[in-house]
Amino acid sequence: MKLKEAIEQLRSGLVGVAEPQEVQAMIRVICEDVFNYDPVDVALRQESELPEFAQEKVNDIIARLCRHEPLQYILGSARFHGHKFKVTPAVLIPRPETEQLVDLIVDENPSSDLRVLDMGTGSGCIAISLARALKFAQVDALDVSRDALAVARDNAVALKVKVNFFESDMLSPQPPAHYDIIVSNPPYVCWSERDAMDRNVKDYEPGQALFVPDNDPLLFYKAIAPYAARSLDRGGHLYLEINQRFGNEVKRLLEAEGFDEVRIIEDSFGKVRFAAAIRK
Ligand code: GLN
Numbered sequence: 001m002k003l004k005e006a007i008e009q010l011r012s013g014l015v016g017v018a019e020p021q022e023v024q025a026m027i028r029v030i031c032e033d034v035f036n037y038d039p040v041d042v043a044l045r046q047e048s049e050l051p052e053f054a055q056e057k058v059n060d061i062i063a064r065l066c067r068h069e070p071l072q073y074i075l076g077s078a079r080f081h082g083h084k085f086k087v088t089p090a091v092l093i094p095r096p097e098t099e100q101l102v103d104l105i106v107d108e109n110p111s112s113d114l115r116v117l118d119m120g121t122g123s124g125c126i127a128i129s130l131a132r133a134l135k136f137a138q139v140d141a142l143d144v145s146r147d148a149l150a151v152a153r154d155n156a157v158a159l160k161v162k163v164n165f166f167e168s169d170m171l172s173p174q175p176p177a178h179y180d181i182i183v184s185n186p187p188y189v190c191w192s193e194r195d196a197m198d199r200n201v202k203d204y205e206p207g208q209a210l211f212v213p214d215n216d217p218l219l220f221y222k223a224i225a226p227y228a229a230r231s232l233d234r235g236g237h238l239y240l241e242i243n244q245r246f247g248n249e250v251k252r253l254l255e256a257e258g259f260d261e262v263r264i265i266e267d268s269f270g271k272v273r274f275a276a277a278i279r280k
Contacts (some may be wrong), residue, residue, distance in 0.1 A: 006031075006035070044267075100274070117177070119141075120144075121141035121142060123152055188245070190214045190217050221240065221250055250275045
């Protein structure tokens with residue numbers, strides 16, 4: 001099978017599965033990850049013969065994408081903050097919005113040797129990206145899921161950073177510690193919002209990492225905020241990813257916990273998506 005035939009089969013097999021632009025992006029990732037052809041190779045080597053396994057692989061990918069399985073789970077990896085992270089169905093697929101959270105933290109914290117905690121680390125994408133981008137940071141990360149921690153540990157090894165991972169449920173209070181930065185992208189989607197979500201999210205991604213009860217949408221923030229208030233040193237920063245519907249509520253909660261300079265920040269799509277605050 002030639003490269004151009006593989007691309008043509010993917011293009012026609014995926015009509016209606018996603019918007020043409022998204023299909024184009026998927027084909028680019030498939031060429032790169034499965035066949036090792038970067039976009040320049042793809043442009044120049046349309047006639048190249050692919051290895052034996054290519055036809056079976058293309059069929060398998062098309063069949064799975066037609067069942068709305070996320071491409072990142074099919075390939076076992078996702079790109080985040082300039083790096084390739086291993087992902088399995090035990091972890092949420094890193095989102096581009098969350099890259100902005102990492103950028104915000106890196107931009108606002110230029111000093112070195114900061115002590116950082118990531119609560120609910122999943123694939124480890126936030127913790128590992130911060131360990132790579134902040135100068136000599138000492139990064140801890142926790143998650144309740146042992147399977148997620150195994151993925152996060154593999155990612156830290158592959159991306160050559162030291163992160164201390166802990167198995168811990170952020171809903172039950174941990175002993176306070178000393179941090180300069182605490183960050184979390186906890187579950188924040190209400191169960192009632194589930195119906196409106198894409199099938200690739202609701203049928204495949206871990207519900208445990210996504211959903212909160214409708215009658216307690218701030219469940220995780222109510223645990224994180226008091227813990228951060230005790231564990232951040234004076235002047236330390238708390239950064240959260242939040243549900244766009246609850247910006248005001250999160251702001252009030254952080255103020256009630258005694259945080260200063262509480263900000264609610266929009267993502268690049270113009271949606272309320274982050275909260276930041278400083279420990280007095
Ligand atoms: N941003 C994710 C989504 O919309 C949700 C992430 C989360 O619950 N922390 O699917």
